[in-house]
Amino acid sequence: MNSPEQTPHRILVVDDEPNIVDVISMALRFQGFEVQSAGTGAEALAAVAQFKPHLMVLDIMLPDMEGFDVAQRLGAQRAQVPIIFLTARDATEDKVRGLTSGGDDYVTKPFSLEELVARIRTILRRSGQSDAESNLLVFEDVELDDETREVSRAGVPIDLTATEYRLLRFLLLNPRRVLTRAQILDQVWDYDFGGDARVLETYVSYLRRKLDAHGPPLIHTVRSVGYALRAARA
Amino acid sequence: MNSPEQTPHRILVVDDEPNIVDVISMALRFQGFEVQSAGTGAEALAAVAQFKPHLMVLDIMLPDMEGFDVAQRLGAQRAQVPIIFLTARDATEDKVRGLTSGGDDYVTKPFSLEELVARIRTILRRSGQSDAESNLLVFEDVELDDETREVSRAGVPIDLTATEYRLLRFLLLNPRRVLTRAQILDQVWDYDFGGDARVLETYVSYLRRKLDAHGPPLIHTVRSVGYALRAARA
DNA sequence: GTAGAGCCTGAGAGGAACCTGAGAGCCCCT
């Protein structure tokens, strides 16, 4: 990690599907967050009081009440806890909008963990509770700015598509470390992605073409394991 | 943010609908204000004494008394605290007009956060308590003057409708930063807007036609995310 | 040195996201 948090942020994950909760919790813990979870609205309300999270990830469909209701019942203290709503793609999307104020956000299922984590960081950063951690990811002469979504190598701006961006971002978060195919697929692609794992190769190829056009190769293949971001070596 | 306040302004939000309070409070916090809220007139009066806000956002319909009464009971100190009244569209509108003193203002429900924040800033600026922050928003060769509501590109004046103006204003407040569709819709459209999210595309199209007629494109689409105001790239 | 596994990349189908013109409803002003 580029700058480990002094006091880790507490995140409350609320969803009734244990699978989803597990996947998200694991990913967030891995990223250095302190995580607690709840499966119902009632549990969530109790957890907010005890756990005092800095942010909630809140599914809209809960067994006992809608996610909105949870948000509403939090009342005044609510304003202190930004929420990221999880919603199915088809419907509700419009419904969410009116209820998300400037600080909230929503993510449609299925999503990639990369995306969820990125949004969490954005909100924590903006809510000022975060240390003034730069929103700039840097490795060698590559820069990635989350605010503006601008990417450059050696000062030359580079246009990336959404997937290319997520992939590069994940690599930049774990510089020099070897990331397995599974790790990358799990993090960068939607969690229910069931397609051909070879997409990864295609996208690595795309990224290389765009990045390495302006300097020595940075994305290295680690045969039969995965990929790693490394400085070019003599 | 472009110019973080030295000593943040304190805003007191008074409304009996928790939803509204939430939405406003969150939005204002993210804008760098210090916010406190009250749900009744009595609470409001107490909060004014303790919290000493620089400005109040005050709903006219309160469970225990009318917003006007709150204003009146503040008596002498009242003059120090400008008020923005919230009122339902239908009636009262005329009534408000007569009762607002020089420094006050009113906004009819439903409103857009963009509009509310803009009015708050205007009042704070005029009440002299604000830093001499310019009321002129500038990006590249685009200028937007909040006082006169004039917009120009490269010196050429441009006529904008109300919605176009709010949209451009929001973009100018967040130059270079990528704004998601949700953020823009939440901020620029009324908080209860439940319609088709594609209005945004229409209005971006309108704005582009008017703005980019006089120079290189400034409003850039960030596919599957949102829009950003950027300088044209070579 | 050679076979086989692992990896790279070009081409392209399909689809998602986006742009824009046309027009209906509404409000306000006259």
Place this chain on the structure above:
DNA sequence: AGGGGCTCTCAGGTTCCTCTCAGGCTCTAC
């Protein structure tokens, strides 16, 4: 009551992403 302007809806057309697939290349094990 009529007209003009604004906001929003809708549909057609377009762009450009994503993922699949196949052929060829590279590395490693033996």
